[in-house]
Amino acid sequence: MTSNMQNPDRIQLTMEQAALLERHGCTCPDWNRVRISPDTDLRLIRFCRFYGDVSIGSLLRGAEASEGLYNAVIADCNIGDNVYINNVGGRLYGLNIGSRVRIDNVGRIEAEPGASFGIGTEVSALDETGSRHVAIFPGITSQIATLAAHRPRWAEQTLAGIIEPLLDKIPVLTIGDGAVICDTRRIHNVCIGNGVVINGASNLKDGSIINNSHSSRGFAYIGQDVDAEHFIIEDACVDSGVLLRNCYVGQGVQLEKRFTAHDSLFFANSSCECGEACAILAGPYTVTMHKSSLLIGGQYSFFNAGSGTNSSNHKYKLGPVHWGMMHRGVKTSSDAYIMWGGSIGAFSLLMGSHKQHPDTSLFPFSYLFGTPDGATVAAPALMLKSCGLMRDQMKWPKRDRRVKARLPLHDNIHFEVLNPVTVEAVIKAIPVLDEISSAECGTDGFCRYNGILIKPKSAKRAIELYSCALAKYILAKQEERKTVLPEITVTSQPATQYEWCDLGGQILPYDVVSKVTEASTLSEIQNLLDKAFAEYSAMELDWIDAVFSPELMARLGNLEEASRRLDELVEQDRKDYLSALSDHASKFSL
Numbered sequence: 001m002t003s004n005m006q007n008p009d010r011i012q013l014t015m016e017q018a019a020l021l022e023r024h025g026c027t028c029p030d031w032n033r034v035r036i037s038p039d040t041d042l043r044l045i046r047f048c049r050f051y052g053d054v055s056i057g058s059l060l061r062g063a064e065a066s067e068g069l070y071n072a073v074i075a076d077c078n079i080g081d082n083v084y085i086n087n088v089g090g091r092l093y094g095l096n097i098g099s100r101v102r103i104d105n106v107g108r109i110e111a112e113p114g115a116s117f118g119i120g121t122e123v124s125a126l127d128e129t130g131s132r133h134v135a136i137f138p139g140i141t142s143q144i145a146t147l148a149a150h151r152p153r154w155a156e157q158t159l160a161g162i163i164e165p166l167l168d169k170i171p172v173l174t175i176g177d178g179a180v181i182c183d184t185r186r187i188h189n190v191c192i193g194n195g196v197v198i199n200g201a202s203n204l205k206d207g208s209i210i211n212n213s214h215s216s217r218g219f220a221y222i223g224q225d226v227d228a229e230h231f232i233i234e235d236a237c238v239d240s241g242v243l244l245r246n247c248y249v250g251q252g253v254q255l256e257k258r259f260t261a262h263d264s265l266f267f268a269n270s271s272c273e274c275g276e277a278c279a280i281l282a283g284p285y286t287v288t289m290h291k292s293s294l295l296i297g298g299q300y301s302f303f304n305a306g307s308g309t310n311s312s313n314h315k316y317k318l319g320p321v322h323w324g325m326m327h328r329g330v331k332t333s334s335d336a337y338i339m340w341g342g343s344i345g346a347f348s349l350l351m352g353s354h355k356q357h358p359d360t361s362l363f364p365f366s367y368l369f370g371t372p373d374g375a376t377v378a379a380p381a382l383m384l385k386s387c388g389l390m391r392d393q394m395k396w397p398k399r400d401r402r403v404k405a406r407l408p409l410h411d412n413i414h415f416e417v418l419n420p421v422t423v424e425a426v427i428k429a430i431p432v433l434d435e436i437s438s439a440e441c442g443t444d445g446f447c448r449y450n451g452i453l454i455k456p457k458s459a460k461r462a463i464e465l466y467s468c469a470l471a472k473y474i475l476a477k478q479e480e481r482k483t484v485l486p487e488i489t490v491t492s493q494p495a496t497q498y499e500w501c502d503l504g505g506q507i508l509p510y511d512v513v514s515k516v517t518e519a520s521t522l523s524e525i526q527n528l529l530d531k532a533f534a535e536y537s538a539m540e541l542d543w544i545d546a547v548f549s550p551e552l553m554a555r556l557g558n559l560e561e562a563s564r565r566l567d568e569l570v571e572q573d574r575k576d577y578l579s580a581l582s583d584h585a586s587k588f589s590l
Contacts, residue, residue: 011038013032026046046070052075079095088108100177103182110187119169119232127321128263128313132149134149134265135148135155136248139410140248145248146299171191176195180199182200187205193220196210197218200224207232209233217404226244229244231244237253239254244262253269257273272286286302294310303326306335307334310336312338322340323340324344325343328347338354343359345363347417352369354368359450359451360452365382368452385573387573390570392417411504412533413506414505420543423473430467467562471556474544475559477544495539506532
């Protein structure tokens with residue numbers, strides 16, 4: 001505990017003051033160890049038992065409805081000004097309590113010397129055996145966590161040393177200014193930040209709850225029956241019976257309705273209800289809302305799980321080492337199932353059961369169907385015709401709860417559906433689809449590639465759709481060229497050598513990732529990521545100039561015509577959908 005017992009503003013009780021407190025029903029084995037602010041009105045302290053060193057800030061009679069200490073056991077605590085503490089059934093122990101704190105109707109709130117407050121907890125994300133653990137700390141970003149999970153040697157040999165000073169840093173306040181804690185059963189070794197609200201939690205152990213908002217729109221809230229151990233919850237809402245073990249819950253995240261998770265990481269604006277998560281890395285906008293859904297050993301972002309979605313890492317002999325990736329924007333239908341390892345291409349729709357470890361990362365925007373024997377049939381590019389695809393791109397920025405709460409944004413997020421990662425995959429996919437479209441098939445009519453089944457007819461259609469998408473992308477970027485762009489300073493590679501990755505929601509070249517792994521401080525790491533984020537548009541246009549060769553441009557043909565063709569397909573999909581809705585409504589209306 002950080003004690004203010006030597007604070008000159010706090011004075012030792014006189015014998016008369018101690019006697020007055022005793023007449024108010026208070027007790028203490030040694031009143032000499034209790035100090036108060038000189039202007040404290042002792043009439044606001046009633047029926048309290050004090051033990052050890054206790055320091056009490058200013059309590060003013062004029063605010064008696066909201067200030068005072070009543071019916072509480074208080075041991076070795078430093079209490080700030082204008083605090084209201086009432087009805088503590090167990091005890092307050094070892095706490096450094098800020099000003100304007102409200103504690104009402106609680107069991108026990110205790111903090112032991114040397115507590116880690118969840119900082120440094122090792123989360124066994126992706127690989128349940130712990131070979132890819134991510135040590136969590138306040139301010140960890142989706143980018144750093146993703147890199148740590150994918151490069152465990154870097155995380156162990158470099159990142160661990162970088163964050164070590166954070167692990168030894170004891171918070172000044174264990175309960176921050178303006179925090180509210182009520183109707184809560186047990187809090188043990190938890191650092192509660194400024195303005196945090198805890199209402200009705202059942203058990204909080206070894207963790208930190210952080211509010212970074214400087215406005216009245218703070219998002220840090222722990223609600224009814226929440227049970228969490230070994231955690232950091234930062235600018236997030238965790239409510240209604242959620243069970244957490246070894247988890248980081250990041251900015252704008254909502255976990256509700258008895259969702260359970262262990263060894264998992266949740267980042268910006270994810271929403272999870274009812275189901276289960278085990279060893280997942282949930283990047284920005286990961287959504288699962290259904291009781292029967294289980295996400296295990298996977299990486300997700302901009303993901304939407306249908307009811308009954310299930311993933312597994314079975315068939316292991318050396319432990320649950322298998323894991324997989326759902327690249328950004330994947331959706332699953334009801335009762336979809338995938339057995340890891342596998343890799344599902346961006347903005348794909350996964351339907352049925354997939355047990356043969358498919359890798360469709362080369363074919364974004366696909367429909368993926370599971371066969372009765374668990375094989376994967378791919379219809380590449382079909383999602384490009386969906387009217388919902390562009391709607392997704394527009395809705396995500398509008399649903400950024402971090403912005404609404406005026407938070408300092410931790411995670412860097414790019415929202416574009418057509419971006420260098422998905423476009424790079426499309427460019428690589430076209431020659432593969434050329435071969436498939438003219439290849440001899442098996443007796444079942446399918447060609448096989450990377451553990452998936454594709455019909456030549458589907459390959460031909462995909463080439464056309466992918467070409468239209470590339471044309472639309474190029475035209476959009478030509479418009480963007482009219483804006484003055486910054487000079488590129490974050491990468492040393494020529495654009496022709498760029499290879500892009502999606503690092504937890506941020507699109508950037510691998511060259512930048514290499515520089516990040518060579519950094520020696522957290523600020524240096526973040527500066528590199530932030531620079532890449534700021535220079536993204538310039539790097540993207542530089543890359544386009546280098547990669548879209550005359551041969552590729554000739555293949556795309558008339559860009560306006562191809563782009564217009566894709567717009568027409570999307571518009572037709574929208575009309576068909578609205579027509580189906582209308583027919584459905586007329587059929588079942590009274």
